[in-house]
Amino acid sequence: MKNNVNRQFRLKSRPVGRIKTTDFDLVEADIPEPAQGEALVRTLYLSLDPTNRIWMSDMDQYMPPVELGAVMRGGGIGVVVKSNSPAYQVGDHVTGLTGWQDYTIAGEKMDNRMGVIPKGLPVPLTAMMGACGMTGLTAYFGLLELGQPKAGETVLVSAAAGAVGSVVGQIAKIKGCRVVGIAGGADKCRYIVEKLGFDAAVDYKRADWKEQLVAATPDGIDVNFENVGGEIMEAVMARMNLFSRMPLCGMISGYNTDQPMRADFSPILMRRIQVRGFIVTDFFAKYAEGARQLAEWVATGKLHHEETIVDGLENAPTAVNRLFDGQNMGKLIVRVADPAQH
Ligand SMILES: NC(=O)c1ccc[n+]([C@@H]2O[C@H](COP(=O)([O-])OP(=O)(O)OC[C@H]3O[C@@H](n4cnc5c(N)ncnc54)[C@H](OP(=O)(O)O)[C@@H]3O)[C@@H](O)[C@H]2O)c1
Incomplete structure (x- = not known):
């Protein structure tokens, strides 16, 4: 895998039935430069969710569908590797809509802001997408x-x-x-x-x-x-x-x-x-309360966080079908990059 490119899955066609790899173009784009007030984020983990399938369809839904040609929308966790914003420090772990790509830009506005994960949480990072996310x-x-x-x-x-x-x-x-x-x-x-x-x-x-x-x-x-x-x-x-x-x-x-x-x-x-x-x-205003309680339950062993991890961004379009085939236990996650190396 090349280190100096930003691999992106762009939606090529709206799936009919199951999601197919041919519904995407895998593109090697330049790594974006963060402007003033922005940070560059390396995706570490991508969350695969049944709603990915909804976002690919041109149907009545709670967010606009992903446009054809656009990077596939997806939640994830990343690490800040460059920052021109006081909101993000290099090394911060952040969570939000990373998209199906290696790098994304985090900003300070409502539509591109990412949440900084507090340091020293007593739960694994991946639990912040699953039981505590x-x-x-x-x-x-x-x-x-x-x-x-x-x-x-x-x-x-x-x-x-x-x-x-x-x-x-x-x-x-x-x-x-x-x-x-x-x-x-x-x-x-x-x-x-x-x-x-x-x-x-x-x-x-x-x-x-x-x-x-x-x-x-x-x-x-x-x-x-x-x-x-x-x-x-x-x-x-x-x-x-x-x-x-x-x-x-x-x-x-x-x-x-x-x-x-x-x-x-x-x-x-x-x-x-x-x-x-x-x-x-709908419960955005109460997220902090819910996340605190869930993290306490996980940390004290009252709530078990289970996950199924698939390695490699390139496997996202096939791995997402596991949700529809029942080939996942707990949260389905793609490891895009090794957190120990970033
Ligand atoms: N409203 C919201 O804000 C919100 C947020 C997140 C998720 N959701 C919804 O919550 C549900 C679960 O999502 P998740 O992220 O937790 O996924 P998940 O349960 O981890 O994975 C999906 C599971 O659904 C089961 N399944 C798939 N196709 C099925 C079918 N035709 N009939 C019966 N079971 C089937 C499979 O388990 P088996 O092996 O048991 O079949 C599969 O493992 C989904 O409907 C999702 O859209 C809603």
């Missing part, structure tokens, strides 16, 4: 603010061995709930029960998953943290209790299709289910 905050605010779980209630979470789901279930356990996770395959189901302390797991890849769901929720479901949508969401909604809550976090089962996702609304009416869609940025 965006996916952890998604779990924290979606569950606690919208799900309002009470001790003794049953909380169900889908995509339960993933980045968001694994944190949702563990927080619900901390809050004294009975926790049921839905995940694909025996290994993931064993992991969420034995390692993360869930009370029960439902393996949706087995033919009898609907019977497993009924058996795992004898008192119904009080909070459904929805990550998947489709048939799984419908089966879960059929088990939800009167005045239960459903934070609608994601519907990954539909992201690779162009078809609108349909659902039966009658349980919402008959059982007065409170459904609330949200994006983690």
Whole structure:
């Protein structure tokens, strides 16, 4: 790999179905020079998220889609290697939208500012993208603010061995709930029960998953943290209790299709289910509070941060499909550069 270029994945075509490497151009651009008030950031880690697939599509969404020809949008962690801004010191670790590239420019305005990660945190740097970062905050605010779980209630979470789901279930356990996770395959189901302390797991890849769901929720479901949508969401909604809550976090089962996702609304009416869609940025004003609590739980061993790391920026377009194939445990991350060498 050359050190004096900025490798960038630029979106060439909008994916149809699964993401393909041919949907991108891999370009070697010049490393940008930071202007006054800016800093040059070397990407260390790239966060791969289901929303990457949404950003590639020209569909109704919460941010503008990535334009064709533009560098693929992506969250990440980098290190400041040059600075012309008092907001950034060389050596600072920063987090924000690094993009799928080796280098980016951090500025001082709302649209290009990056957050400086405090030094000496008692958690690994990569946890700042997972359990203590965006996916952890998604779990924290979606569950606690919208799900309002009470001790003794049953909380169900889908995509339960993933980045968001694994944190949702563990927080619900901390809050004294009975926790049921839905995940694909025996290994993931064993992991969420034995390692993360869930009370029960439902393996949706087995033919009898609907019977497993009924058996795992004898008192119904009080909070459904929805990550998947489709048939799984419908089966879960059929088990939800009167005045239960459903934070609608994601519907990954539909992201690779162009078809609108349909659902039966009658349980919402008959059982007065409170459904609330949200994006983690809705809670921006409270991020510091959430991150502090999550970091304390990780540091004291109450919250386990799991990650799947893939090496090399060049592998980002293939690695992102792991999210759709279920080939990740916890947070899916690409290591772009070795933090020990920067
Ligand atoms: N609202 C927000 O602000 C926000 C923020 C972050 C994430 N999200 C959403 O939260 C959900 C989880 O995201 P994440 O980052 O934590 O990803 P993740 O759970 O770490 O990875 C995705 C997982 O989804 C499962 N999955 C994929 N396709 C599926 C399908 N067709 N049916 C059932 N399960 C499927 C796979 O697990 P199995 O092996 O178990 O199938 C896969 O490992 C996504 O819907 C995402 O869009 C929302």
